[in-house]
Amino acid sequence: MSQMITVLGATGSIGKSTLDVLARHTDDYQVFALTANTQVDALLQQCIEHRPQYAVMVDEKCAVQLRAKIALSDLTTEVLSGVDALCQVSSASEVDQVMAAIVGAAGLLPTLSAARAGKRVLLANKEALVMSGQLFMEAIKDNNALLLPIDSEHNAIFQSLPVNFKDDPIARKQVRNILLTASGGPFRGWTHEQLQRVTPAQAVKHPNWSMGQKISVDSASLMNKGLELIEACWLFDVKAKQIEVLVHPESIVHSMVQYVDGSVLAQMGNPDMRTPIAYGLAWPNRIESGVASLDFLTHSQLNFEPPNHDVFPALNLSRQAFDAGGTAAAILNAANEVAVAAFLREQIPFTAITDLVDAALNGCEFETADNIEVILAADSSARRFVQEKITAWT
């Protein structure tokens, strides 16, 4: 029987790659719902191709436009709007799997909704887990949901860890540490002075991966790796000190696990998100993803170096936030989102992104993050805190 899937953030980079994989396996997967924020024509095209039962445009005006366009077609897709509709299509009883590929904190409620409804959650939206770590992992456990990491690094770690790592004390003892790889982004080797002058166009130009704007800027500042470090701690139930970050500019080794006997298991492949997406969709099986085989003769050199913490403070800020616990990571995430948006609008220099995150971690109070209201309140107050600083700046 085919699996029913909701793709949250269908019009984004991960959403499109997911639909590309699904289109190769139409006998095995059916699209239940596709969602977007404002891109009406892109979502319409996807509806024509994948014929979902529901399409959600978060923006109400955009939903009206999409509804009008769908009425002129032969589609029976029902168009909904708003955050409640995102939660509805993530938790509907017909749905087996939810691809969580909305960018940023906006993805938290629908992703949590999928977890609470006991779905197979394919997690690309790392910000949701960073914000709500403990609450989210409890929702997965309490509702017998299945959480599979789509971030290529976490997918690689998942593939390289012993089966049952989280629950089996013997398996846990066999692992020495996790090696989380980072490309280093477009500014690897640059100085702080050089970084002060970089433009949004330079920051979104990732050397190896083609991604949405926000994650591209995060990759350039290494905040993406910081968010991933927190994500890995929650996913695999490890401490931040059990994870070592290694810069690996070729992005071929997606991450590794080091064992007590000296063995290192790595997952490798071309830098194409369709590999982890296909893995998540089909786990424990494997399916064709459209990704070419890795040619070791053209990638005959694999390099590794330590991150430069003086120039890229995001990793240490993330370790600090995870170790502080409670709402600290939600504050870090919210501050980063507001600062990245301001950088993309050319209101602040690139180096101000981590300065603002640092200021928020020092200026906002942390609380115990045991319910969603506290987490959302921490998110809002960190956003206000950073926005006021940006307004004072400009």
Ligand SMILES: NC(=O)c1ccc[n+]([C@@H]2O[C@H](COP(=O)([O-])OP(=O)(O)OC[C@H]3O[C@@H](n4cnc5c(N)ncnc54)[C@H](OP(=O)(O)O)[C@@H]3O)[C@@H](O)[C@H]2O)c1
């Ligand atoms: N791209 C990658 O290779 C990659 C790799 C690993 C992890 N991830 C993670 O995957 C997530 C998505 O990244 P991406 O690069 O695919 O982002 P993206 O290309 O910017 O796409 C974001 C998607 O989210 C939707 N969206 C934006 N704001 C929204 C809101 N307020 N409410 C509801 N939906 C909203 C967008 O709709 P519109 O198109 O209508 O704006 C779009 O469908 C991020 O958390 C990222 O960290 C991405």
